[in-house]
Amino acid sequence: MGARTGAQFLQRIREHPRDLWHRGERVEDPTTHPAFARGLRSMARLYDLQWERADECLYDSPSSGEKVGLSFLIPRSAEDVQRVSRMMKIWADVHFGFMGRTPDYLNRAITYYASGADFLGEKEPAFAEHMRRYYEYLRENDLCLTHTLIHPQANRAVGPSKQADPYLAARVVKETDGGIVIRGARMLATLPAVDEIMVFPSTLLRNTEEDAPYCYAVGIPCDTPGLRFLCRETLDYGRSPFDHPLGSRFDEIDAVVIFHDVFVPWERVFIYRDVERANQAYAATGAIVGMAHQVVVKNIAKTEFFLGLASLIVDAIGIEGFQHVQEKVAEIWIYLETMKALLRAAEADAHEDAFGAFRPAWPPLDAARNLYMRWYPRIVEIIQQLSASGIIATVTEEDMKNPELIEDIRRYFQAARAEAYDRIPLFRLAWDAALSAFAGRQVQYERFYFGDPVRIAGVIFQKHDRTPYMEKVREFLKQMKEEAFAQAEEARP
Numbered sequence: 042m043g044a045r046t047g048a049q050f051l052q053r054i055r056e057h058p059r060d061l062w063h064r065g066e067r068v069e070d071p072t073t074h075p076a077f078a079r080g081l082r083s084m085a086r087l088y089d090l091q092w093e094r095a096d097e098c099l100y101d102s103p104s105s106g107e108k109v110g111l112s113f114l115i116p117r118s119a120e121d122v123q124r125v126s127r128m129m130k131i132w133a134d135v136h137f138g139f140m141g142r143t144p145d146y147l148n149r150a151i152t153y154y155a156s157g158a159d160f161l162g163e164k165e166p167a168f169a170e171h172m173r174r175y176y177e178y179l180r181e182n183d184l185c186l187t188h189t190l191i192h193p194q195a196n197r198a199v200g201p202s203k204q205a206d207p208y209l210a211a212r213v214v215k216e217t218d219g220g221i222v223i224r225g226a227r228m229l230a231t232l233p234a235v236d237e238i239m240v241f242p243s244t245l246l247r248n249t250e251e252d253a254p255y256c257y258a259v260g261i262p263c264d265t266p267g268l269r270f271l272c273r274e275t276l277d278y279g280r281s282p283f284d285h286p287l288g289s290r291f292d293e294i295d296a297v298v299i300f301h302d303v304f305v306p307w308e309r310v311f312i313y314r315d316v317e318r319a320n321q322a323y324a325a326t327g328a329i330v331g332m333a334h335q336v337v338v339k340n341i342a343k344t345e346f347f348l349g350l351a352s353l354i355v356d357a358i359g360i361e362g363f364q365h366v367q368e369k370v371a372e373i374w375i376y377l378e379t380m381k382a383l384l385r386a387a388e389a390d391a392h393e394d395a396f397g398a399f400r401p402a403w404p405p406l407d408a409a410r411n412l413y414m415r416w417y418p419r420i421v422e423i424i425q426q427l428s429a430s431g432i433i434a435t436v437t438e439e440d441m442k443n444p445e446l447i448e449d450i451r452r453y454f455q456a457a458r459a460e461a462y463d464r465i466p467l468f469r470l471a472w473d474a475a476l477s478a479f480a481g482r483q484v485q486y487e488r489f490y491f492g493d494p495v496r497i498a499g500v501i502f503q504k505h506d507r508t509p510y511m512e513k514v515r516e517f518l519k520q521m522k523e524e525a526f527a528q529a530e531e532a533r534p
C-alpha cells in the first residue's frame with residue numbers, strides 16, 4: 042500500500058472497531074464519535090499533507106519501491122537525519138505542537154528499534170527478525186501507533202511484582218507454542234483510537250529479576266480480542282471551533298489500557314521475560330533518541346506558536362512599553378532559540394551508531410527534553426500573566442452573531458490595536474492555549490509524558506559523564522594548594 046491519505050487512515054479505523062470506552066459508552070466508530078472525530082480528522086490531515094508535499098515527506102521504500110512516510114527512514118547520513126527533521130516540522134506546524142502522538146513520534150521509535158534489532162536478538166535471534174518484519178509491516182502499510190509503557194499508579198513505593206494484586210500491572214500469565222497471554226493494565230496510551238499499540242518497557246524505570254513477567258515488548262493491533270481502552274473524558278466539548286480553537290481540533294484522548302488475557306503471537310513479541318533487555322532497549326537501539334528528536338522539533342513549533350501568541354496579545358492591548366512585559370516575551374524567545382540551538386547541535390553532531398544508522402547526538406536532545414518539561418508550564422504562565430482578565434472576558438461565537446449584542450461587543454471588547462471581532466478570537470485562542478481544560482492537560486502532558494522529570498534528572502546525574510569538568514576543578518584545587526604551600530615555604534625564616 043505505501044503512504045496513506047487521510048481518508049485511508051480514517052477508513053482503517055472504521056474497519057477495525059476496538060473495545061474503546063468513553064463516558065460509560067462503548068465507542069463503535071471513533072471517526073464519527075464526537076469525542077474522537079475532530080482529533081482524528083486533524084491527524085488525517087497530516088496523512089493528506091504527506092502526499093501534498095511528497096518530495097519532502099515521502100521516500101521510496103527499499104523493499105516495495107512504493108512511496109512511504111519519511112518518518113520511517115533509517116538515516117544513513119547526517120543529511121538523512123535533517124531530512125527527517127524537516128518532514129517532522131512540516132507536520133508539527135499544522136498542529137502547533139499541540140498533538141503529541143502524531144505518527145512520526147512512534148515511527149521514529151520503531152525505526153530505530155528495527156535498525157538496532159540485533160540488540161533485541163542477542164539472546165533470542167528470532168526477536169530481532171520479529172522487530173524487523175513488524176517495522177516493515179508498519180512502514181509498508183503506513184500504520185499509526187499508540188504506546189503504553191507505565192504500570193498503574195497504585196503503590197509507587199514498590200515495583201510491579203510487589204503490588205497487592207500481582208495481576209494489576211499487565212504481565213505474562215501464560216506461554217503457549219503460538220505466543221504469550223497478557224493480563225493486567227498499563228497507563229497511559231495517548232491516541233488510543235489508531236491502528237496498533239506498542240506495549241513496551243518504560244524508557245526510564247528499571248526492573249529487577251522478580252519483575253521478569255512484566256518485562257516484555259509486544260506490538261499488537263488495537264482491535265486485538267481482550268484489549269480494552271478506558272478513556273478519560275474528551276476535551277472536545279463538541280463546541281464551535283471558534284470558541285474552542287484547540288480542544289475542538291487537537292484532543293488526542295488518553296486511555297488506560299486493560300488486557301483481559303490478550304493473546305500475542307510470537308511474531309509480535311520482541312522482548313520476553315528479559316530484564317536486562319527491557320531495562321536497556323530504548324537506549325541501546327537508539328529508539329529514545331529518535332523519539333526525543335521528534336519531540337524537540339514539535340516543541341520548537343509549539344514555542345513558535347506561543348511567541349507569536351504572546352506578541353499578538355501584547356500588541357493588541359498596547360502593553361509593549363512595560364519593561365516586565367518585554368522581559369516576559371523575551372523569555373519565550375530565549376526558550377525558542379535555545380530549543381533551536383539544541384536541535385541544531387544534535388543534528389550537526391549526528392553520528393553513525395553500532396548498527397549503521399545515523400542518530401542525532403543525544404546530550405543536546407536530552408537537555409532539550411528536560412528543559413521543556415520545566416519551561417512549558419512557565420510559557421503558559423506568561424500567557425496568563427500577559428492576558429490577565431482578557432483571557433477570561435471573552436464571549437462566544439453565539440454572542441458575536443447575536444444582533445442584539447453586536448454593538449455592545451464592538452464597543453466594549455475592542456483593544457488598542459484590534460477591533461472587537463479580531464480581539465475576541467485572539468483571546469479565545471489564548472484561553473484554550475493557557476487556561477482551559479485542554480490547556481491544563483497540555484501542561485500535564487509536557488511535564489510527564491516522557492517520564493517523571495525528577496527521575497529523568499536522576500538519570501542525567503548518573504549517565505552523563507561529568508569527569509572532565511571535575512578534573513578541571515581538581516586541577517585548579519591542586520594549583521591553589523601548591524601555590525599556598527609554596528608561599529608558606531617562602532615565608533618560612
Ligand SMILES: Cc1cc2nc3c(=O)[nH]c(=O)nc-3n(C[C@H](O)[C@H](O)[C@H](O)COP(=O)(O)OP(=O)(O)OC[C@H]3O[C@@H](n4cnc5c(N)ncnc54)[C@H](O)[C@@H]3O)c2cc1C
Pocket residue numbers: 188189190191194197228229230231232295482485486489490491492493495496
Ligand atoms: C497527559 C499524559 C499523557 C501520557 N501519555 C502516555 C502514553 O501515551 N504512553 C505511555 O506509556 N505513558 C504516557 N503517559 C504516562 C507517563 O509516562 C507518566 O506520567 C510518567 O512516566 C510518570 O509516571 P506516573 O504518571 O505513573 O507518575 P508516578 O510514578 O506515579 O509519580 C507520582 C509522583 O510520585 C513521585 N515518585 C514516584 N515514584 C518515585 C520514585 N521512585 N522516586 C522519586 N519520586 C517518585 C513522582 O516524582 C511524582 O511526583 C502520559 C502521561 C500524561 C500525564
